[in-house]
Amino acid sequence: MTRKPASLIPDLSRRQVLGGLAALSATSFGPVTAWASANGKQLNVRLYSEADDFDPIDASGLIDEMLYNCIYRKLIQFKPGDEWGHQLDLAETIEQVDPLKIAFTIKTGQMWSNGFGEITAEDVKFSMERIIDPAMKSRNKADLGPFTHVEVTGTHSGIIHLEKPFAPIWTIALPYITGNVVCKKAVEAAGGRINTAMPPTVSGPYRVVEQRPGERWVLERNPDFGGTPADFDRVDLIMIVDESAAEIAKEAGDVNFTAIGPGSVARVQAKPPAGTELRVHPALFYVWIGLNIEHPKFTDPRVRQAIQHAIDVPSIVEASYYNVAEPSTGIIAPGLIGHRKASLIPPQADYAKARALLTEAGIDRLEITLNVLNNVIFTTAAQVLQATMVQAGIDLKIEVHESGSFWTLGVASDGDRWKTVELVMKRFSMTPDPFYATAWFTTAEIGNWNWERFSNAEFDALHEAAMIETDSAKRDTMYQRMQDLMEESGGYRFITHGVTPNLYDTSIIPATRPDGIPLVQYFRAA
Amino acid sequence: MLKYIAQRLALAVCIVLVATSALYAVMVSLPGDPTTVLLGPRSTPEMRADFRAQMGLDEPLPMQIVNLWGRLLSGDLGTDYARNRSVASAISAALPHTVALVFGAISWSATLGILLGAFSADQRGGWLDRITGVLSVGLLAAPSFVVALYSLLIFGVTLRWFPTIGAGETGSLGSRIWHLVLPSFAIGISWVGYVARIVRASMLETLGESYIRTARAFGLPRRVVIYNYALRVAILPAVQVLGVGIGGMLSSAVFAEIVFSRPGLGSLIYESVSGRNYPVVMGAMFVAIAFFVACTLIADLVNIALDPRQRNRG
Numbered sequence: 001m002t003r004k005p006a007s008l009i010p011d012l013s014r015r016q017v018l019g020g021l022a023a024l025s026a027t028s029f030g031p032v033t034a035w036a037s038a039n040g041k042q043l044n045v046r047l048y049s050e051a052d053d054f055d056p057i058d059a060s061g062l063i064d065e066m067l068y069n070c071i072y073r074k075l076i077q078f079k080p081g082d083e084w085g086h087q088l089d090l091a092e093t094i095e096q097v098d099p100l101k102i103a104f105t106i107k108t109g110q111m112w113s114n115g116f117g118e119i120t121a122e123d124v125k126f127s128m129e130r131i132i133d134p135a136m137k138s139r140n141k142a143d144l145g146p147f148t149h150v151e152v153t154g155t156h157s158g159i160i161h162l163e164k165p166f167a168p169i170w171t172i173a174l175p176y177i178t179g180n181v182v183c184k185k186a187v188e189a190a191g192g193r194i195n196t197a198m199p200p201t202v203s204g205p206y207r208v209v210e211q212r213p214g215e216r217w218v219l220e221r222n223p224d225f226g227g228t229p230a231d232f233d234r235v236d237l238i239m240i241v242d243e244s245a246a247e248i249a250k251e252a253g254d255v256n257f258t259a260i261g262p263g264s265v266a267r268v269q270a271k272p273p274a275g276t277e278l279r280v281h282p283a284l285f286y287v288w289i290g291l292n293i294e295h296p297k298f299t300d301p302r303v304r305q306a307i308q309h310a311i312d313v314p315s316i317v318e319a320s321y322y323n324v325a326e327p328s329t330g331i332i333a334p335g336l337i338g339h340r341k342a343s344l345i346p347p348q349a350d351y352a353k354a355r356a357l358l359t360e361a362g363i364d365r366l367e368i369t370l371n372v373l374n375n376v377i378f379t380t381a382a383q384v385l386q387a388t389m390v391q392a393g394i395d396l397k398i399e400v401h402e403s404g405s406f407w408t409l410g411v412a413s414d415g416d417r418w419k420t421v422e423l424v425m426k427r428f429s430m431t432p433d434p435f436y437a438t439a440w441f442t443t444a445e446i447g448n449w450n451w452e453r454f455s456n457a458e459f460d461a462l463h464e465a466a467m468i469e470t471d472s473a474k475r476d477t478m479y480q481r482m483q484d485l486m487e488e489s490g491g492y493r494f495i496t497h498g499v500t501p502n503l504y505d506t507s508i509i510p511a512t513r514p515d516g517i518p519l520v521q522y523f524r525a526a
Numbered sequence: 527m528l529k530y531i532a533q534r535l536a537l538a539v540c541i542v543l544v545a546t547s548a549l550y551a552v553m554v555s556l557p558g559d560p561t562t563v564l565l566g567p568r569s570t571p572e573m574r575a576d577f578r579a580q581m582g583l584d585e586p587l588p589m590q591i592v593n594l595w596g597r598l599l600s601g602d603l604g605t606d607y608a609r610n611r612s613v614a615s616a617i618s619a620a621l622p623h624t625v626a627l628v629f630g631a632i633s634w635s636a637t638l639g640i641l642l643g644a645f646s647a648d649q650r651g652g653w654l655d656r657i658t659g660v661l662s663v664g665l666l667a668a669p670s671f672v673v674a675l676y677s678l679l680i681f682g683v684t685l686r687w688f689p690t691i692g693a694g695e696t697g698s699l700g701s702r703i704w705h706l707v708l709p710s711f712a713i714g715i716s717w718v719g720y721v722a723r724i725v726r727a728s729m730l731e732t733l734g735e736s737y738i739r740t741a742r743a744f745g746l747p748r749r750v751v752i753y754n755y756a757l758r759v760a761i762l763p764a765v766q767v768l769g770v771g772i773g774g775m776l777s778s779a780v781f782a783e784i785v786f787s788r789p790g791l792g793s794l795i796y797e798s799v800s801g802r803n804y805p806v807v808m809g810a811m812f813v814a815i816a817f818f819v820a821c822t823l824i825a826d827l828v829n830i831a832l833d834p835r836q837r838n839r840g
Contacts, residue, residue, distance in 0.1 A: 047671030050797075052608065053607050053609055053610055058610070060566050061566070064578050069790060090819065137573055139565060139566060139569050139573065140568060141566040141568075142568055143568075171678050178601065193610070195610035195611070209800075210696060212619075212696065212789060212795075213616060213619040213620065213694070213789060214619070214620055214790065214793055214794060215622075215692055215693055215787070215788065215789040218694065238787070239783060239787065240691060241787070241797075242784060242785070242786040242787075245690075245691070245784070245785055245786075245787055248678055248679065248682065248683055248690055249685045249690045249691045249787065251687060252678075252682045252683045252689070252690040253686065254682075254691050255691070255694070290695075319833060370701070402798065402800060403800045403801075404556070404557075404558035404560075404802040405556065405557045405558040405798055406558075407560045407562065407563055408557065408558045408562045411559060411562050411609055413559060413562065413571065413574065414557070414558065414559035414562060415557070417557060428567075440567070449567055449573070460575075495590070
């Protein structure tokens with residue numbers, strides 16, 4: 001009888017070995033997971049792009065503003081909620097004393113970090129005047145309109161002077177990018193522009209502790225902040241370009257707040273991930289299909305009208321926005337001054353009418369090209385149009401462009417492409433004042449951002465007049481008329497304002513503008 | 527030998543020069559005015575004209591290329607005017623992440639691939655060889671982006687073992703490595719199969735060599751013959767392929783960096799091309815080309831070091 005040699009390894013079945021390995025791997029990953037999540041009271045917010053720098057003078061839009069909201073203060077800020085409005089921030093009081101003057105006082109004892117002292121009216125003056133200084137070449141100068149200067153009347157008080165009345169001062173200039181107050185002393189010491197690796201000083205609820213280019217900005221609670229202390233020890237503003245990747249990161253627990261694509265709304269609503277909430281906000285941006293009015297194919301207004309009638313807006317909204325969004329009536333969204341209740345041409349296509357208009361113009365079949373961005377929303381819309389416009393006798397060719405090529409299609413300084421451009425589907429971002437929307441469609445913008453090459457003297461005059469009109473009812477009528485003129489030109493078919501679906505943890509109480517843009521500085525823990 | 531190395535170095539410099547110049551010419555011929563894209567809708571025509579001059583885009587193309595080389599040879603990669611920083615600083619922030627990703631992926635995939643290939647050759651015709659063969663081809667056929675997405679969903683979302691985004695906490699090596707696991711797994715997986723197939727084929731050829739038969743005849747243990755003698759020669763083709771493969775890895779790194787929202791050279795180039803940020807594109811491309819050329823050169827030199835036949839050729 002042979003005896004099995006003694007072994008240090010006990011006899012184990014295959015099942016026992018596998019079970020042991022599984023237990024071992026679970027144990028080994030336990031500490032890793034615990035170590036990774038032991039990061040205190042932290043908020044991770046996803047941004048779709050990266051902020052440029054810390055200077056509002058060079059800010060390129062919303063993403064920079066989200067960072068500034070956390071680290072700087074303004075006289076007034078957008079009020080979180082479902083209706084547009086503002087609330088006091090640095091200002092103790094602020095009022096329009098006459099159409100050309102706004103008097104303000106700022107709260108006392110509000111400090112700059114890193115020993116730069118108290119925030120004063122001089123800082124407000126410096127911050128606003130440097131943006132309109134021609135030598136500074138700020139691309140945000142237009143947001144301040146006819147602003148001329150700030151008269152400092154005391155350490156904590158001053159008067160904002162305007163050359164002409166300017167209604168958007170309350171909706172764009174003060175609560176948005178140009179309203180950020182920077183520290184005069186620190187900026188002057190930095191050579192006039194804040195292009196340092198870290199901001200020399202901040203005043204908002206958070207301060208920047210680390211910048212990881214291409215990845216995230218790490219913020220921490222600012223101990224020198226003079227308002228209600230921030231609720232989180234640390235806030236990470238994380239750059240995730242792709243919406244699907246952001247959604248996965250949210251599901252994995254790596255971000256607490258993110259916007260998701262409209263295509264995901266139905267799925268999330270049907271089966272919401274545990275501990276998350278979805279809120280769909282009506283957005284402000286506007287999507288439209290524009291025709292190059294000067295193109296030889298479109299000189300006959302009946303051809304332009306035929307195309308307007310051949311575009312079925314509900315089909316596009318259904319296919320590209322999964323019926324989450326609504327068809328729009330113009331470039332100004334509901335809730336804003338100038339919003340139209342209805343467009344002149346109904347959103348539904350009228351193929352018979354389109355065909356009749358073409359026949360009247362002596363055209364049997366029309367071949368046209370639609371240019372779109374290489375984004376699934378736009379390419380889907382283009383395919384829908386291609387399939388449906390045939391019913392009106394229109395053959396649509398689709399040209400898809402990457403962003404660098406697309407955004408210069410109609411720009412005259414980029415060669416002769418604007419001459420051959422026919423139809424373009426575009427989306428513009430928007431601020432809560434109609435002035436910001438109509439500014440791109442004036443005659444002066446032809447060859448710049450007015451790719452439809454729409455020129456109308458009444459429109460131009462109304463744009464100027466509405467900018468300085470302070471009576472809201474009158475402004476409302478003026479902006480509605482301007483959109484009528486755009487539509488009557490045959491150069492525009494308005495599609496939608498879209499939506500902003502935000503997915504977030506129930507452990508946080510997010511604060512957003514009515515259009516769903518996060519106001520991270522006001523986020524709280526639940 | 528020295529002459530050979532000098533020739534290879536000269537060739538490497540020429541490749542970098544030609545490739546960088548050609549890329550610059552292609553880039554500036556793309557539609558899309560960089561000043562319009564970079565400065566955005568609120569810029570005035572005057573601001574755009576100033577910006578063009580600042581970027582040197584108002585010069586004729588040959589002059590722009592000469593200027594580019596003047597800058598590169600003086601060690602100046604240019605200025606990222608969009609973010610008011612030097613291109614060198616943008617690249618130095620991104621490059622370590624890409625290098626870590628590429629070398630992380632190569633390290634584990636080459637190690638596993640070489641072992642699988644050697645094991646497979648050793649067990650030629652056996653059922654383990656067949657399993658390894660199927661596994662190798664299967665891995666070879668797995669597209670990196672599919673692996674990336676599924677590994678993200680399985681290990682990131684469902685099991686929550688690994689993070690789905692970022693490159694980890696600054697100053698924490700553990701966190702950095704932990705964040706590197708899924709992306710390097712995704713871009714390295716197909717290389718396991720590729721390297722395994724190459725090593726197996728090379729190993730079978732080597733095992734038939736007379737010096738191996740001699741070693742066996744001397745009674746050297748089988749493991750020593752295979753892993754100390756045969757494998758040393760059999761991995762030469764794999765080393766060569768891995769050197770060239772760095773280029774492929776760099777391409778895979780672009781999407782891995784996007785899928786996993788990691789910083790790196792790939793995402794920097796992608797973002798800069800879309801934004802027509804010419805100085806950053808050129809600086810990053812120059813570094814990527816130089817990196818690729820350096821890797822192939824190193825692979826050649828390693829081959830020479832490992833293979834006495836090549837050493838004696840020069």
